Amino acid sequence: MIAEIIPIKRLPRRFSHFDYTVPEDIKERITPGQLVKIPLKSSEIFGLVLSLREKRASDTSALKEVIDIIHETRIVSTAHLEQLKVLSEWYGVSYGTLTKMMLLPLQKRKLKTITLGGILTPVSNLVHKPTFSHYVNEKEHKDMLTSQLEYLNTKEQIAIIVPEIQYIDTILSYLNEYEENIVVWHSGLSTKEQFERWLQIRNGEKHIILGTRGALLLPYFNLKKIVIDYEHKDNHKHWDQAPRFHVKDVAELLRTRHGVDIHMMSFSPSLESYFHIHKHQYASETVDITPFLDCHIVNISDERRGRNFSPISEKLEQQLLALQGDAFLYLNRLGLATYIGCNSCGWRATCPSCKLPQILHEKNKQLTCHYCKTAASLPTICPKCKETIVTISGVGTETVEKLLIDFVKEHNLPHQVIRVDSETNSQTAQVLNFPIILIGTDTAFPYINWQKTDLVAFLDIDMQLSLPEFRAQESLWHLLREVHYHKRADAQFFIQTREPTHILFKSLEEPDRFYRTDLNHRMKLGYPPYKYLVKYFYGHANFLEAKKVMETSVVVLKKRLREQHKDIELTDSFDMHPRYYRGRHWFAVMARLSPELWEEDLVWLNAHIPDTWKIDPNPISILSP
Structure with a gap:
């Protein structure tokens, strides 16, 4: 028997899983979703069983064996494994990268002593439209949150997702009567706290999960509803490293595949939410936004x-x-002055790496680049024309x-x-x-x-x-x-x-005027919600190499799109801002996908781009690397 196993380790996306032979003594006990120990190169690491199959003639005899089963009970369900596969295809990362974000801290001594209960398989018999609530003060906010918990039974879980850790205390103050049934999850937890709280979520011991975006990737016992609060905030997007997922996209996957209800909330609806409400794609009445009169x-x-x-x-x-x-x-x-330059020749103090303007600070009287974290002395004469007067302003x-x-x-x-x-x-x-x-x-x-x-x-x-x-x-x-x-x-x-x-x-x-005007501009320019955007970007230490790779790849990709008759619009390559960042010159290309077919088209596009490109679906910024 052959087991396809995900090494729980950050690896390049082409190394999603490896084949291992299953020893005779564990053939009857091994099953997908279990945590196992496997050899990888010269070390032993944890792995997650993805699937099992019988040995084929094409299988090599050089395959290594599974060492042991860490826990007899499945740590994740088949539905969670399917979710891993989809997210891996969307965001261009290996299964192992996502698995590390999904599982508890893997501590050898503790793992064999933990108790894992059975895990329910989601049933998507009925898929509801997302809903939206608009609150105008803290009392309304509290009432709307508590109303989402009223019909939750003892076996169901609800995830309340906030954009930043700072909002967690606010939500806890609104839900103090549910304190005993709430578990908080965010990146600031210690290893011990993560271990204990992950088990409470996985085993269904806690039914209200309050956390930031990473909480949405956890293997819930029986997740029935997702509340995305402050839904307009950019930090619902995991923008700074792969996988660059957006909470709304992951929530939509759980809604369509597993029937999880989605409820958006905010004091300031995003343009996308405003659009979906007025197009009746959300099961909500028209939003009445209070004018700003004072x-x-x-x-x-x-x-x-x-x-x-x-x-x-x-x-x-x-x-x-x-x-x-x-x-x-x-x-x-920031800073004491934002412009340091010469009126005679036009020279301006810029960062030698990223070429962004340098900022003067009072504390050290130095010019600082806040992107590259570099500093330089304030010049007393112009380094270009040697004039003695350097202008400081801004x-x-x-x-x-x-x-x-x-x-x-x-x-x-x-x-x-x-x-x-x-x-x-x-x-x-x-x-x-x-x-x-x-x-x-x-x-x-x-x-x-x-x-x-x-x-x-x-x-x-x-x-x-x-x-x-x-x-x-x-x-x-x-x-x-x-x-x-x-x-x-x-x-x-x-x-x-x-x-x-x-x-x-x-x-x-007249708040509606802003929404209508900006949506009209986005419709003409092909921006969300009229198109689904994907940004691909690539960086190299050599400027000409970075430019050549991006331009050549875009030409090839456009040709494939025409051959396959894909309804995908691909821009030409463009410089990012800053162009030079963290030792690399960055270039990007943007794809516009149909909102109805974006999931399918995104997977197709990701399969046709070079492995060295970075993938950013639903980006919050077009120009920043």
């Missing part, structure tokens, strides 16, 4: 014409002078911090100025007992005390509006809606911009 738009161009070159407008300055409680000033740029969080410290001292305000970004200790803002003016990037949002905050201001969001990414405006829209959701009704909100007539700001009082 927002003050300040035209920065008028401020400059009035000779005010400060990052703080006159209107905002007046609000700060009258401030009693806390204030939050948002600026998504506003970052450190610039505003220095300005406001002086402002507070000058006007004798009782506030402490605190900066929270990726360069600072974020905990500082939470332990102070006096009013603060908090300056920060996206990093600062979890540390805002919204009940004490009287004033929120976005100092300069025009750069985010101009990003050449199709999701850029939507991301900024959700950020504005997040402020609207959290802030007190009487708190003031200011937005400083050079484009006060932008559709984003015009839509604050």
